Amino acid sequence: MPEDSTADDRPLYERDPGAWHAHLAEGNAKQPRKRVGADVLIRNEQGHVLLVNPRYKPDWDLPGGMAEANEPPHLAAQRELREELGIELSVGRLLVVDWVAPHGPWDDSLMFVFDGGSLRSGEVANLRLADGELLAFTFSPLDEAKELLRPYVWHRLASAISTPATECRYLLGGLTSRQ
Template sequence: MSSDIPLYERDPAAWRAHLAEGNRIQPRKRVSADVLFRDDGGRILLVDPQYKPAWDLPGGMVEANEPPLTAAIREVAEELGLEYAGGDLLVVDWVAPHEPWDDLLAFIFDGGVLSADQQRSIRLEDGELNAARFCTVPEARTLLRPYVSRRVDQALDAFATGRTHYLHDGCRS
């Protein structure tokens, strides 16, 4: 056998140690998972978080080792008291480092059209939100931070075209 073959290829314990070292030193990514809900008039559901300067989509941060869709389901239940079964992925947005934050991967999933009964059942459950309301797309653009507004526009386009979009700071490359 050739002596230039790395030891871990023949030694499972060494391979696991190599992977563990890589896991220890490689960067971690922040990940968010939001949901695009609509009403039968085409308006979109926005929430007003107490801890952010602007409105946002329902959803939030993914916990360690949690799949993004599971996080979206959990966040919608925690924030709005809605049962959300999950939906198609509309966009993945890589957000560049900004201010004190490292980069982020932001997922938006389709929440579909909420029935009148579902809309009436919305309850601000966990104390994180000041309000939730349906907005026209032009109104949403005035309430959202610019990069979130771009991301929402791309999510709406992904829904209309049936094609998931990969974005950089809310823009397709």
């Protein structure tokens, strides 16, 4: 007989809710956690892509950032846009989920890319460096973005741009996964 059942076959969560809660708490404490980041694909009226230049890394990036504890990725993206660029934007559909392998001192992570739509010229004029994390922002044509971004971020962006309206892509290090 399985460890979780009794003669009446009721599962542990029905027989002993306290023991079930303790079992879940133990699993939560022991299982690994994933770092989660959320970026946004935003374009201007010319179709150029919004990129940001963070103070804390050597390359340009997509706007967004890391989720806080228990924060949904789409809300993390919206918070980061507000904090860093002073923009209130409800992000659209999920375009890409990218698993990033451990590198340097960092564990692996999951990066989400959401559709931020296009900003009109008046909205672009309201963008500002809001919290000191960014040195600059720019709207770049794709050929320029390819030169400014790390290769795996470029692949993530290119995949997000080309994702059909009815799909979400799963990537491994910016590259299409082979499931």
